[in-house]
Amino acid sequence: MTGAPWSSGTTRLPDGALAVAGVDLRALAAQHGTPAYVLDEADFRARARAYRSAFTAAFTAIGTDVDVYYAGKAFLSVAVARWAHEEGLRVDTATGGELAIALRAGVPGADIGLHGNNKSDAEITRALEAGVGRLIVDSLGEVERIAEAVRARRGEPAPVMVRVTTGVHAGGHEYISTAHEDQKFGLSLVPGPDGAPSPAVAALRAVLARPELRLLGLHSHIGSQILDPSGFEVAARKVLRLRAELAAETGYLVPEVDLGGGYGIAYLPGDVPLDPDRIAKDMAAAVDAACAELGTALPRVSVEPGRAIVGPTTCTLYTVGTVKPVTLDDGRVRTYVSVDGGMSDNLRPALYGAQYHAELASRTSSAPLALCRVVGKHCESGDIVVHEVQLPADVAPGDLLAVPATGAYGRSMASNYNQVPRPPVVAVTDGATRVLVRRETEDDLLALDQG
Structure with missing residues (x-):
């Protein structure tokens, strides 16, 4: 069996x-x-390796690099964080508690990301002290709060990504679809009234205006338990178009794009989960085609296949x-x-x-x-x-x-x-x-x- x-x-x-x-x-x-x-344990390690190998092969083939993040919110313990890192994955955390577990496991700060729609000042400071590789900005007000924390520490500029909502509705239930407009995560691409910039564009401009921050890239996550990969391709094109528009306006082409995760798994006999090789090749092809159409260099890409590894x-x-x-x-x-x-x-x-x-x-x-x-x-x-x-x-x-x-x-x-x-x-x-x-x-x- x-x-x-x-x-x-x-x-x-x-x-x-x-x-x-x-x-x-x-x-x-x-x-x-x-x-x-x-x-x-062996199954966990094999799945981690499968995703790392599939995405590395697919994105190397189009000429760019990729990072695979284990989404700690699915399940995180010291041993699991250590296993994920030993198999070549980075670790994505959503709270100070998850960050503490990843650090206890010995995961270097540079290989950890911190998410969260309502990060506390203590969580931001802890992330900066740990030297996390990226903080994902989830609201306009958070831009100044992170900048203030950097100023208080007199540290190096903090690497940040801005999470955008692409309007792509995907996932097995409304509560786990995270890129439509009427929900708490991210910053909308829809322009404001009377010609005002979209919340996403306003946040990107605010990050670029602060010397305490280094704009690392754009982040998108469209949902969870997704079995149809077409939504990822649509979302990727929207994020890459925003990247190109920001470069045209400011002259700065962000170096990285995170395309999220939420890859579906089998819960019942007969269910067909997403295949790592298929989703990796499809996403690489979509990124390659979009950048060619937009005339922009390929970004470094990251993905977060959390439940697909541990579930x-x-x-x-x-x-x-x-x-x-x-x-x-x-x-x-x-x-x-x-x-x-x-x-x-x-x-x-x-x-x-x-x-x-x-x-x-x-x-x-x-x-x-x-x-x-x-x-x-x-x-x-x-x-x-x-x-x-x-x-x-x-x-x-x-x-x-x-x-x-x-x-x-x-x-x-x-x-x-x-x-x-x-x-x-x-x-x-x-x-x-x-x-x-x-x-x-x-x-x-x-x-x-x-x-």
């Missing part, structure tokens, strides 16, 4: 149990408990508790299979209606399949892990269930709702396990409560 939506190291043993990277999930559950995030590497392992058949209005019977986790370890089904798959992980079964809904233990009717899945009709308390493709945003969005401690992240490689992030305990929860 290999292939989407499971990690490449996932196999089914002769007695029907699942194993990841040579580790029987029954043994892992006995040692580490459930629920637990099970991360296939498929991880499954969440649960233990089944209550099993309850429910007769539906149309006469069908749906079996509600309750597990020992839920929306506190995977919020996406409740937040986005995201679809996941599940399989019995601890044994084989000759029972017929039954329509099931996998639900959590939280005090919410919307606490659904898998909306609809066929499981053996004899699924019973004590069975192990595994839900694949939970590496992106599972642990990152995890909460303590109902005061449930968050699960551990357990790495598996070559038949051995290693805890990357330990399981929270009730003592951890109580330690925060000052009484």
Whole structure:
């Protein structure tokens, strides 16, 4: 058993149990408990290398350089940041906390970027102290705030990129489509009233006017869980046209362009994820053609394929508790299979209606399949892990269930709702396990409560 939506190291043993990277999930559950995030280290490294290799080959072929950034918001720990950097990726962070983890992992500041639509003064200062390779400006007011921070430190000019919204609407849900106008990220390309410049142009002019700042480039991100690459090509052309127009006005051709990421992955059997080679070649061709039409030199390009690297590497392992058949209005019977986790370890089904798959992980079964809904233990009717899945009709308390493709945003969005401690992240490689992030305990929860 290999292939989407499971990690490449996932196999089914002769007695029907699942194993990841040579580790029987029954043994892992006995040692580490459930629920637990099970991360296939070799699969993570292979995916990181695949994206780095594909984009390097595609952009070298057209005569320019490319950087691949691991988007830390998908999932970040010290070990994962270190693995990403060891495989040739840079690390994109969105908060001071993510920045702290990347630095703790030993990632050089020059290989880190800092995003965020509402960076605090402390986050900006920490980024400058760390010597980050780029700060992504997300609003006009942030231009002066970064300049002030540089002046206070009397440091070198800060390398900044300006994030623009291209109007390209892409992604699996409105909440994860990030380049349409009516949302919080970036600066619009639409001109203001009475001939006023667009917010993006105003920000670019403001950066160029401040000696404390060095305009490194333009940044675009159109969404997440994108399976149609055409949106990237449209967005790239808009960003490159803005680059050419700014050069015509000011004489300065920004050296870099970031085309974002959000490449979709497989969540269900039969889903077809974006292929790294295909998206790299398509984007390189689009950049090459646009620059040729505009008569501008090729920029250095960067991309951020966050979830596409970590998402498929991880499954969440649960233990089944209550099993309850429910007769539906149309006469069908749906079996509600309750597990020992839920929306506190995977919020996406409740937040986005995201679809996941599940399989019995601890044994084989000759029972017929039954329509099931996998639900959590939280005090919410919307606490659904898998909306609809066929499981053996004899699924019973004590069975192990595994839900694949939970590496992106599972642990990152995890909460303590109902005061449930968050699960551990357990790495598996070559038949051995290693805890990357330990399981929270009730003592951890109580330690925060000052009484």
